[in-house]
Every structure is written in structure tokens, then in C-alpha cells.
Amino acid sequence: xxxxxxxxxxxxxxxxxxxxxxxxxxxxxxxxxxxxxxxxxxxxxxxxxxxxxxxxxxxxxxxxxxxxxxxxxxxxxxxxxxxxxxxxxxxxxxxxxxxxxxxxxxxxxxxxxxxxxxxxxxxxxxxxxxxxxxxxxxxxxxxxxxxxxxxxxxxxxxxxxxxxxxxxxxxxxxxxxxxxxxxxxxxxxxxxxxxxxxxxxxxxxxxxxxxxxxxxxxxxxxxxxxxxxxxxxxxxxxxxxxxxxxxxxxxxxxxxxxxxxxxxxxxxxxxxxxxxxxxxxxxxxxxxxxxxxxxxxxxxxxxxxxxxxxxxxxxxxxxxxxxxxxxxxxxxxxxxxxxxxxxxxxxxxxxxxxxxxxxxxxxxxxxxxxxxxxxxxxxxxxxxxxxxxxxxxxxxxxxxxxxxxxxxxxxxx
Amino acid sequence: xxxxxxxxxxxxxxxxxxxxxxxxxxxxxxxxxxxxxxxxxxxxxxxxxxxxxxxxxxxxxxxxxxxxxxxxxxxxxxxxxxxxxxxxxxxxxxxxxxxxxxxxxxxxxxxxxxxxxxxxxxxxxxxxxxxxxxxxxxxxxxxxxxxxxxxxxxxxxxxxxxxxxxxxxxxxxxxxxxxxxxxxxxxxxxxxxxxxxxxxxxxxxxxxxxxxxxxxxxxxxxxxxxxxxxxxxxxxxxxxxxxxxxxxxxxxxxxxxxxxxxxxxxxxxxxxxxxxxxxxxxxxxxxxxxxxxxxxxxxxxxxxxxxxxxxxxxxxxxxxxxxxxxxxxxxxxxxxx
Ligand SMILES: Nc1ncnc2c1ncn2[C@@H]1O[C@H](COP(=O)(O)OP(=O)(O)OP(=O)(O)O)[C@@H](O)[C@H]1O
Ligand code: SF4
Ligand SMILES: [Mg+2]
Ligand SMILES: [Zn+2]
Numbered sequence: 078x079x080x081x082x083x084x085x086x087x088x089x090x091x092x093x094x095x096x097x098x099x100x101x102x103x104x105x106x107x108x109x110x111x112x113x114x115x116x117x118x119x120x121x122x123x124x125x126x127x128x129x130x131x132x133x134x135x136x137x138x139x140x141x142x143x144x145x146x147x148x149x150x151x152x153x154x155x156x157x158x159x160x161x162x163x164x165x166x167x168x169x170x171x172x173x174x175x176x177x178x179x180x181x182x183x184x185x186x187x188x189x190x191x192x193x194x195x196x197x198x199x200x201x202x203x204x205x206x207x208x209x210x211x212x213x214x215x216x217x218x219x220x221x222x223x224x225x226x227x228x229x230x231x232x233x234x235x236x237x238x239x240x241x242x243x244x245x246x247x248x249x250x251x252x253x254x255x256x257x258x259x260x261x262x263x264x265x266x267x268x269x270x271x272x273x274x275x276x277x278x279x280x281x282x283x284x285x286x287x288x289x290x291x292x293x294x295x296x297x298x299x300x301x302x303x304x305x306x307x308x309x310x311x312x313x314x315x316x317x318x319x320x321x322x323x324x325x326x327x328x329x330x331x332x333x334x335x336x337x338x339x340x341x342x343x344x345x346x347x348x349x350x351x352x353x354x355x356x357x358x359x360x361x362x363x364x365x366x367x368x369x370x371x372x373x374x375x376x377x378x379x380x381x382x383x384x385x386x387x388x389x390x391x392x393x394x395x396x397x398x399x400x401x402x403x404x405x406x407x408x409x410x411x412x413x414x415x416x417x418x419x420x421x422x423x424x425x426x427x428x429x430x431x432x433x434x435x436x437x438x439x440x441x442x443x444x445x446x447x448x449x450x451x452x453x454x455x456x457x458x459x460x461x462x463x464x465x466x467x468x469x470x471x472x473x474x475x476x477x478x479x480x481x482x483x484x485x486x487x488x489x490x
Numbered sequence: 491x492x493x494x495x496x497x498x499x500x501x502x503x504x505x506x507x508x509x510x511x512x513x514x515x516x517x518x519x520x521x522x523x524x525x526x527x528x529x530x531x532x533x534x535x536x537x538x539x540x541x542x543x544x545x546x547x548x549x550x551x552x553x554x555x556x557x558x559x560x561x562x563x564x565x566x567x568x569x570x571x572x573x574x575x576x577x578x579x580x581x582x583x584x585x586x587x588x589x590x591x592x593x594x595x596x597x598x599x600x601x602x603x604x605x606x607x608x609x610x611x612x613x614x615x616x617x618x619x620x621x622x623x624x625x626x627x628x629x630x631x632x633x634x635x636x637x638x639x640x641x642x643x644x645x646x647x648x649x650x651x652x653x654x655x656x657x658x659x660x661x662x663x664x665x666x667x668x669x670x671x672x673x674x675x676x677x678x679x680x681x682x683x684x685x686x687x688x689x690x691x692x693x694x695x696x697x698x699x700x701x702x703x704x705x706x707x708x709x710x711x712x713x714x715x716x717x718x719x720x721x722x723x724x725x726x727x728x729x730x731x732x733x734x735x736x737x738x739x740x741x742x743x744x745x746x747x748x749x750x751x752x753x754x755x756x757x758x759x760x761x762x763x764x765x766x767x768x769x770x771x772x773x774x775x776x777x778x779x780x781x782x783x784x785x786x787x788x789x790x791x792x793x794x795x796x797x798x799x800x801x802x803x804x805x806x807x808x809x810x811x812x813x814x815x816x817x818x819x820x821x822x823x824x825x826x827x
Contacts, residue, residue, distance in 0.1 A: 136726075139729075139730055141726050141729060141730060197732050197733075197734065198732060199732070200729065200730055200731065200732035201730060201731035201732035201733075202732060205730065205731075206727075206730040208723055208726070208727055210723065213722060213723035213724060214723045214724055214726075214727040215724055215727070216724040216727075216728065216742050216746070217724070217746065218745055218746055218749070218819060219741075219742075227728070227731055227733060227737075228731050228732070231731060231732045231733060232732060257733070257737060258734070258737075319727075322731065
């Protein structure tokens with residue numbers, strides 16, 4: 078089915094996802110029937126112009142959409158978390174290539190349908206997210222260490238208690254402290270002599286775990302960094318903190334929503350390398366959202382091109398870049414300066430993204446497409462395979478139910 | 491700059507400000523009329539008036555008079571209150587305690603209620619609780635205090651008859667010692683539940699009247715600040731970590747929303763102090779406010795000058811505290827810049 082044919086297990090598959098927004102002018106179909114798979118350990122690049130629905134798609138995995146005005150209008154996001162490798166009990170062996178995990182297919186859940194408590198357990202643990210602007214995604218009034226610590230408190234309470242040298246059956250205020258679920262009066266309970274010592278040990282264990290997470294991102298002197306506030310750090314440092322926080326629990330899937338857009342180019346290169354490194358070492362799948370085509374080409378295994386709430390082309394990076402089939406993909410590529418592009422010859426796609434209020438049953442690219450014909454205006458193309466791993470939604474490669482078929486030989490506009 | 495250095499510096503500037511304030515107070519009062527007006531009557535001859543003026547050093551140059559005033563204050567002599575028929579310095583602490591008790595009671599209630607209401611409304615934006623809070627808050631900010639106070643008085647004192655008036659029941663009040671002058675605290679120190687309840691019971695109506703407006707202001711501020719914070723990326727980032735909505739709200743959004751709210755709380759303090767005058771008159775509360783109202787009407791300048799000087803200093807101190815709390819909440823604030 079769809080693009081799942083190509084080898085490797087899928088960690089997540091999105092089917093016919095529809096997210097709409099109530100607005101004054103009507104219902105905006107921000108994401109309108111998106112389907113794709115993310116495989117184990119791969120990086121899937123999601124590209125498209127601004128406003129085409131990339132962020133909304135990414136946020137759907139974590140159900141981080143403002144509802145209202147957002148409406149989950151349909152579809153599903155199936156997610157199957159990895160299981161601990163039976164060969165090595167998670168310590169890493171040859172069968173699991175040292176990751177200590179194996180792909181589990183049977184326990185997949187629909188992220189859009191599960192109760193919010195279950196969603197909460199997945200967030201930050203199995204699926205993590207990095208945001209565009211690390212300056213805004215970190216709380217300005219908390220030290221960065223305390224912010225990373227929250228992930229462990231939320232998802233690693235047992236490990237914390239073990240690391241603190243406390244009995245596994247520790248209960249009461251100390252456990253509540255180690256799971257960040259304080260009750261009224263806990264502050265007082267924890268100040269009692271016995272509890273205070275235990276609390277101190279939990280805090281020390283927490284600091285160790287946080288410093289470990291930060292060390293993974295190659296920051297100098299992690300222990301010192303923990304006490305800093307976000308405004309005291311550079312943009313690159315902040316994004317490292319975000320990455321440390323996102324990867325703290327070794328998630329199966331990382332949603333990276335333009336994580337380097339706010340950074341300058343040299344810092345961008347280092348952050349990309351860091352993400353790539355960590356990802357390969359831990360076999361984490363990444364959905365990498367960007368509008369930068371050349372960047373996506375460098376880091377992705379596969380690429381999905383999004384336009385006006387739809388995926389119009391998806392395939393392996395090699396295929397898509399060697400043989401772009403959708404006129405929009407070609408337009409995007411022409412807009413990227415290459416080594417052989419003469420200066421000042423950047424071809425931008427004419428026109429702008431259409432209003433997504435009640436779109437008609439036609440190709441969304443109508444009005445901007447140079448090859449548009451009557452078939453395009455009267456029918457809505459859907460993703461179909463041209464090779465087992467390369468799908469495209471355009472009547473140039475697929476027969477149209479009615480009207481004159483477009484082709485690359487004839488420019489109509 | 492270090493917090494301690496900053497406090498020291500601010501404290502060092504304080505005397506300069508106080509002297510400035512004292513000059514303003516002195517000048518304005520002197521423009522307002524003769525300080526001995528309260529002792530004069532129509533039958534007095536010019537000679538008699540001149541004699542009284544000489545007795546109070548009013549025949550000396552103005553700046554000398556100012557020096558005398560300041561010297562008196564430095565030695566604890568704030569002058570004679572014609573209204574209280576006693577030295578200002580003797581009466582002031584008692585009246586101050588009564589007013590402070592009232593202001594603190596309503597201030598505390600306004601603070602907690604305002605923040606709680608604002609958080610509640612802000613977290614449920616555009617839903618029913620938000621609308622209800624808005625109505626309560628807007629009416630609170632616009633109802634005149636004298637009207638609201640009298641309304642409460644009519645309902646609970648005159649009609650239903652369950653609420654008392656004044657500050658205390660005279661016999662219960664006399665039954666305990668008053669080391670602090672704060673009736674509630676004295677009652678606790680004396681270990682007398684009946685006195686404590688008497689104190690609280692008398693506080694309810696005046697502090698509701700006084701605190702309603704401040705609650706409204708704080709709640710509105712808190713609500714809009716929280717709504718703003720909840721739209722920030724870090725809130726979504728906190729949710730993306732798997733935090734419970736309760737933690738996202740309390741630990742992340744509310745804490746940041748408190749930063750702008752604290753500034754308003756500082757201003758609200760002035761609002762409260764101003765309100766004590768009306769409220770004390772309505773509820774016959776024996777505090778500074780009522781004393782001041784009488785003093786204004788009868789030209790009791792020594793009392794007025796002390797009051798204005800005192801409230802100005804109080805304001806300076808409250809502002810310092812607000813700045814410190816502010817800096818403590820928001821680490822991006824660099825002190826002393
Ligand atoms: N909170 C919201 N309220 C209303 N409409 C929204 C909201 N968020 C997104 N949308 C709608 O969804 C569309 C897609 O938004 P999205 O943020 O996913 O775009 P994007 O592809 O990530 O763009 P960019 O490259 O600018 O980040 C927008 O054009 C907008 O109409
Ligand atoms: S279907 Fe028609 S309009 Fe749409 S992209 Fe293909 S050629 Fe262009
Ligand atoms: Mg976006
Ligand atoms: Zn293994």
C-alpha cells in the first residue's frame with residue numbers, strides 16, 4: 078500500500094490526514110488528505126512553500142494543534158513504538174545492531190485517537206519535537222537544566238529512583254517529587270529530615286542524567302551549562318539544549334520543524350551534523366521539515382513535497398532529485414540556485430499559494446502550473462506510483478478520468 | 491549587578507528621595523493655608539494671633555521652619571494633632587496598625603483571589619468561566635467604592651443585621667493585650683479564639699469593599715498575561731515533553747504571566763491605600779484614613795504632613811520590593827540598568 082513497499086519496518090504511517098481551521102472566511106483546509114510512511118531509522122524530508130501545511134502535519138503526530146480553531150477532520154496517524162530487543166534485553170547486540178531495540182509492528186496505536194493521558198506518555202518519550210526558534214521554545218524563566226530535567230521526571234522516574242540509590246518501591250512525596258506530580262503539602266513533607274536527604278539524592282541523580290543528555294550534544298562543560306538561563310546562551314547553544322531535551326529519552330521518532338532556520342549557516346551545518354550523528358547512532362527516525370530543498374537533499378533518505386495541504390510527490394531523495402515528476406517539484410528546484418545556475422537567473426514559481434478555503438475538486442496547482450489543461454481543472458489527482466518507491470500526484474504521469482491530459486511537451490501558460 | 495549590591499544602592503538613594511518628598515510636602519502644605527488655622531477663632535486680636543505664630547516659630551523664615559520640622563521628625567516629634575488632641579507621634583502608630591490590618595487583609599485577598607481568578611479565566615479563554623470572570627472584574631473596576639461599601643452596609647448590617655461595624659467589639663477588644671496593634675495578630679498572640687473571630691468578622695465587609703477593585707485589576711492583568719504566555723512556543727514545547735496540562739500551566743505559563751502582573755500589584759497597593767479613606771469612613775474603621783479625612787476638613791496640618799510623608803516613603807519601599815520580586819521572577823531583568 079502506498080509507499081510502504083520499499084523494505085524496512087514503518088515507525089509511523091499517516092493516512093488521509095485532514096486538519097482544518099475555522100476562520101472568518103470559511104474552513105481552511107490546511108492539511109487535506111495527506112498520506113505517507115516514516116520508516117525505521119530513516120530521515121524523511123518534508124518540503125514546501127510557506128503555509129502549505131508542513132508544521133500542521135508535524136504537530137499532528139503529537140496532537141499539538143490549537144483546537145479550536147483547529148479541527149481534526151479525519152484520517153489517522155498510526156505509530157508503533159520500538160520494543161526492547163529480545164536478544165540482548167536492550168543492552169545492544171548484533172541482531173539489533175547495537176540499538177537494543179527491535180521494530181514492533183503489532184502494538185501500533187492511532188495517535189489521533191488515543192486518550193490524552195496515553196498521548197502524554199508518548200510525547201517526549203517515544204516521539205519528540207524540535208522547534209524552529211530555540212529562543213522561543215525554551216522557557217525564559219527556568220534554567221535550561223531544569224527544563225531538560227522535566228523530561229526525565231516525566232518519563233524516567235524509576236531510573237531516577239534507582240540511580241539515586243533508593244529502593245524501587247519508594248512511594249509518597251519522594252516519588253511524587255521524582256515524577257513531577259507534587260501535591261499540596263509536599264514541600265513541607267520533603268523538608269523533613271529523612272525525605273530531605275532522599276530528595277537531595279534524587280536531585281543529584283537528575284543532575285547526572287541531565288548532564289549526560291547535554292554531553293551527547295557535545296556542549297563544553299555540561300554541568301555548568303545546566304544552571305544557565307536561555308537568554309544567556311547563543312542560538313546554536315539553545316538549539317543544542319533543545320536537541321538534548323528531545324533526544325533525552327531516546328525517542329523512536331523525532332519531528333524537527335525547521336530546526337536551523339533561525340540559525341546562521343555555520344551553526345546550521347554543525348547542528349545538522351549533530352542531529353544526523355545522534356540519529357544514526359540511536360536509529361531514530363526523523364521527520365525533517367524545511368523549505369530549503371538543498372538542505373533536505375543533503376540530509377534525507379526520502380523526500381516528500383507538500384503543496385497546499387497535499388503531498389504531491391514522494392520518493393527516495395535520489396529519485397526525486399534525479400527525476401522530479403511533479404511540475405511543482407520542478408518549480409521548486411528551479412528556484413534553488415545550483416552550481417550551474419547563472420547569477421540572477423533564479424526562476425521563482427509564478428503566483429502564490431491559493432487560499433485553502435473550500436478547495437474545489439481540481440489539482441491544487443492549477444493557476445500556477447505551466448502545463449495545466451482541462452483535465453487538471455476538473456479532476457483531483459492523487460498520489461500514484463511511477464516506480465515502487467516514487468509516487469506523484471499529477472495527470473502528466475497518470476491518466477485523467479476526463480478532459481485533455483497535460484504533458485511536459487506542451488506549455489499552456 | 492549582585493542582588494545585595496543593588497538593594498544597598500537603592501537603600502542609599504532612599505534618604506535623598508525622602509528629603510525631596512519632605513520638601514514637596516512642606517511646600518504644598520504651606521501653600522494650602524496657615525498651619526495654626528485650627529487654633530484660631532474670629533474673636534482673637536492680631537496681637538494674640540502674632541503671639542501664637544511666634545510660639546510655633548511661624549515668624550521665622552520659611553526654610554528655618556522647614557529645618558525645625560525636620561529636626562522635630564528626627565527626634566520623633568511630628569507635631570500636635572488638633573483633631574486627635576494628642577501628639578501625632580502618639581496616635582499615629584495605633585491608627586496605622588488599624589489601617590495596615592485592613593489594607594493587608596484586602597491586599598492578600600486581592601492578590602490570591604486576583605491571581606487565581608485570572609489564571610482560571612486565562613486558561614479557559616472565551617469559555618463560560620472567562621466571561622463570568624470578565625463581568626465580575628469589569629464591574630469591580632468600575633463600581634465606585636463608596637457605593638459598593640454602602641450597599642454592603644445596607645444589606646448585611648442594616649437589613650440582615652449579621653455584619654458588625656467598626657473595628658471590634660469593645661469588651662472583647664479590651665479583654666486582650668495589644669502589643670502589635672494588629673487586632674488579629676494580637677488575638678492569636680493572646681490565644682483567644684473569640685477575639686480572633688471578632689477581629690476577622692469585623693474585617694470582612696471593609697476588606698471586601700476595599701479589595702474588590704484591586705482583585706479585579708489583578709485578575710484582568712493576570713488573565714491577559716496568561717493568555718499571551720499560553721500562545722508562546724515554549725508552552726507547546728513543554729507539552730511536547732509530555733508534561734501534564736496542570737504543570738504546563740502552573741510551572742511554565744503562570745510563572746511567566748506573573749512577571750507583568752507583579753508591576754500592577756505594586757500600583758494596586760496605591761489604589762488600596764487611597765481606598766482606605768473612603769472605606770474607613772463608611773465602616774467607621776478607626777484608622778489613618780478617617781483621621782486624615784477629619785484632618786483635611788479641619789486643617790490639621792501636622793497630621794496631614796506626617797501622613798503624606800509616611801505614605802510617600804511607603805510607596806518608595808513598596809516599589810523597591812516590587813522591583814526585587816520582578817527581578818527574581820524574570821532573570822532577564824538586569825538590575826540597575
Ligand atoms: N493556529 C492556526 N489558526 C488558524 N489557521 C492556522 C493555524 N495554524 C496554521 N493555520 C493554517 O494552516 C496553514 C498551514 O500552516 P503551517 O504552519 O502548517 O504552514 P507551514 O508549511 O509550516 O509554513 P511555514 O514554512 O511558514 O512554517 C496556514 O496557511 C494557515 O492557514
Ligand atoms: S495535474 Fe495538471 S495542473 Fe496539476 S500539476 Fe499536473 S499538470 Fe499541473
Ligand atoms: Mg512551519
Ligand atoms: Zn539486541
